[in-house]
Amino acid sequence: MPGSNITLKQLSSILGVSISTISKALNDSHEISDVTKKRIVEMAKLHNYQPNKIAVGLKSGKTNTIAVVIPSVQNSFFARALYGIESLISETNFNIIVCLTKESHAKEVETFNMLSNGVVDGFIVAVSEETQNLQSYDHFTNVMENGKSVVMFDRVIDSVNCGKVTTNDFTALSEATQTLIGSERKHIVLLSTIHKLNVGKQRTQGYIKAMNTAGFPTVILESDAEHAGAVMADYLSSNPVDGIIGLDTDASLSALKAVRLSGRQIPKDVAVIGYVSERMAHNLTPELTTINQHSYTIGNAAARMIVESIRSKSKEMQQVVVSSTLSVRGSS
Amino acid sequence: MPGSNITLKQLSSILGVSISTISKALNDSHEISDVTKKRIVEMAKLHNYQPNKIAVGLKSGKTNTIAVVIPSVQNSFFARALYGIESLISETNFNIIVCLTKESHAKEVETFNMLSNGVVDGFIVAVSEETQNLQSYDHFTNVMENGKSVVMFDRVIDSVNCGKVTTNDFTALSEATQTLIGSERKHIVLLSTIHKLNVGKQRTQGYIKAMNTAGFPTVILESDAEHAGAVMADYLSSNPVDGIIGLDTDASLSALKAVRLSGRQIPKDVAVIGYVSERMAHNLTPELTTINQHSYTIGNAAARMIVESIRSKSKEMQQVVVSSTLSVRGSS
């Protein structure tokens, strides 16, 4: 079908029937007789008629589009969560617009303002680091006041009253720490490059709790991603260490490398547990024991929640927790 | 500002000025006097007026939205290419809709049909494996006939006359092979899990060319991702091998593992070159020599191309090649 897409108006002049009748027929209205319905549907198919979504959106006030606002897609957690979101959404009549904030508050605010009027029906968001630090949440409440649904996942703000999907970070870390303690480790170090994020704080608390319960001193090393390896190496050079927990991918990989360079054996001398993707865990030497966040499931749950929220227009906000699990491999 | 977004109509009744005047004032038309312009702009700001993008889109026939249709976002190449696309797009007044085909032809076709009428102005696409196999390209030509711009990257169809961003796969492989030959390797094996893709075929040709020139026999092992390790191990167990090139991430990781399990040393006994992300390359033991595709640059170029194409409405299609480079690390 060359040329631009055919419209109801054009169809109307072809068929000699009014636009309203055509619209109703194509939407299978009971008002229209089966005979004309059939005629219209056939002609529409012949001309490959596709309703203009923009026009439908303007009329209905719904766009069937959801914004996914996340810090990055390089991070395997977000990549896989996005996959989970997309998988669920693609089974509905919604589309997703993806916006990457790169941890910038300004970018996040701009995105919300840009999309809130007419472009999307709701937002799935993992809050940027900068927004968490600035504690500036007006862009969330503004769009909610304008009737848009909001669901946060992983990076969540307690004080904003929206849908939430999280993981049990506190418990996951406390259990992982207990596992190390159970295998006779005493000098367990925590390495983190995400101490500024709420998730990082939660995880750290879980570690502290388990260590306190066991009566062991806590050692918490915090650094940016670039220097994590050096920080770890430095500590290793003059302290006893028989266990390390990496709180995020950068910390985990840095820890492995630092131990390797120090000449110690994993897991004989030092056991390591970390956060990396399944695929990477399998390809490290030795394979890394990981805390698995089930990112796909988290994304899926967030998508399901926002679709339900938009469809039901209900104001009550759900909260879902997807538990992390420990996948024990060669490093512990 | 509680309640729903304010419209020109509401602004009009507040200010006692016609809708047309307000529209012109906000679009800074020279037709409007500075005095009223100022009054209107101030009031609009006070009420946090945001133009309804859907209405603007319907009127103008432009949506300022671009579809990015890719097989996956788990694959680090596509994740990083998407990052490159998003980075450029976010500096313009365009948005991106992301759709993941999971290598399914049906999903790809559905996406193009769904978005072609009114939702997006153009498509950036990396063609799915199934579409390449079926050689069924009508969904591309249809949207182009409807006036939408199309830019393909990485996964490209020669016979479709659209914008294209590719890499020099043939040359990159032939150079990588020559590098191994230059360091006295003779028995160089190619391992691939992407032999069904055009990129895979191109790369393989580059390898064959270099081996033929050197007068060495080619050995090409093809497998799905799941069995690549076993295929490689099997070959290693009864043949001389002093070099391996992995044509994709799965093949590269499988090759490393198979060599390791065979007890041979990398790079002393067997040199390995592969395709994995920079980050993963650094965290493998030994660090992997890689062919670096510059995915960010590729995504960036594709995004720039489609924005230019939409803005200029020109029909002439560009073709850009972003060269891959060899990053030599410990494995070769």
Next chain:
DNA sequence: CTGAAAGCGCTTACAG
């Protein structure tokens, strides 16, 4: 310089 009118492509009360 300002405003009334038409129109983008639809849907949906309301008449007939």
Next chain:
DNA sequence: CTGAAAGCGCTTACAG
């Protein structure tokens, strides 16, 4: 059962 009219929120010729 079919159609004319209004309207979603804008922009832009065209009048005045």
